[in-house]
Amino acid sequence: MKPTSDTIELTIPAKAEYIGVVRLTASGVANRMGYPYDAIEDIKVAISEAITNAVNHAYSEDEEGEVAVRFQLxxxxxxxxxxxxxxSFNVNAILEEMKPLDASASLEELSEGGLGLFLxxxxxxxxxxxxxxxxAVIMTKFLQRDEVELHADRIKQSYDRPVGR
Structure with a gap:
C-alpha cells in the first residue's frame, strides 16, 4: 500500500448499540492497511473496550453524551x-492499579476496575x-512488529498533545 496519512472521524452517541459500527469501521480500515487477521481482532477488541469505558463511565444515566473516534492512517x-x-478520572491511579494478572488467582479475586485498560x-x-x-485514549498499532521496539514506552499519560474532538 502506498504511504498515506488519511484521517477518518466518527462521532457516535454514547450508547452500547453503536460500538459495532465503530468495530466494523476499524476492521475495514485495518484490513485496507494490510494488517493480519489477529491484529485486526486485537484492534477491534481494544476499540470496543475504550468505547465501552466511555459509554459506562463518562456520562450519567440521564445525560446524552457522544464519543468521538478518529482513525489516523x-x-x-x-x-x-x-x-x-x-x-474524567484519575489516570495515574488507574495506571498504578494495572498490573499483570495473577494466573493462580480465582475469578472472585480479580479486580474489575481497570481490566478494560489492561486489555x-x-x-x-x-x-x-x-x-x-x-x-481521550490514543491507541497505536504498528504494521511491522519491529516498530514496537522503537516505541517501547507503551503506556504514558499526555497533557501536552492536542486532541481534536
Whole structure:
C-alpha cells in the first residue's frame, strides 16, 4: 500500500448499540492497511473496550453524551483516538492499579476496575491518555512488529498533545 496519512472521524452517541459500527469501521480500515487477521481482532477488541469505558463511565444515566473516534492512517501504523467530554478520572491511579494478572488467582479475586485498560494495553503497541476535558485514549498499532521496539514506552499519560474532538 502506498504511504498515506488519511484521517477518518466518527462521532457516535454514547450508547452500547453503536460500538459495532465503530468495530466494523476499524476492521475495514485495518484490513485496507494490510494488517493480519489477529491484529485486526486485537484492534477491534481494544476499540470496543475504550468505547465501552466511555459509554459506562463518562456520562450519567440521564445525560446524552457522544464519543468521538478518529482513525489516523499513517505509513507505519494506525492511531485510533477514542474521546469523550464526560467525567474524567484519575489516570495515574488507574495506571498504578494495572498490573499483570495473577494466573493462580480465582475469578472472585480479580479486580474489575481497570481490566478494560489492561486489555487495551495488552492488545495495542502504544497507549496514551489525555484527560484535559473528559478522557481521550490514543491507541497505536504498528504494521511491522519491529516498530514496537522503537516505541517501547507503551503506556504514558499526555497533557501536552492536542486532541481534536
Amino acid at each position: 499513517l505509513p507505519d501504523r494506525l492511531e485510533i483516538m477514542v474521546a469523550d467530554k464526560g467525567r 487495551i494495553d495488552t492488545l495495542m503497541d502504544q497507549v496514551t491518555f489525555n484527560n484535559d476535558s473528559g478522557i
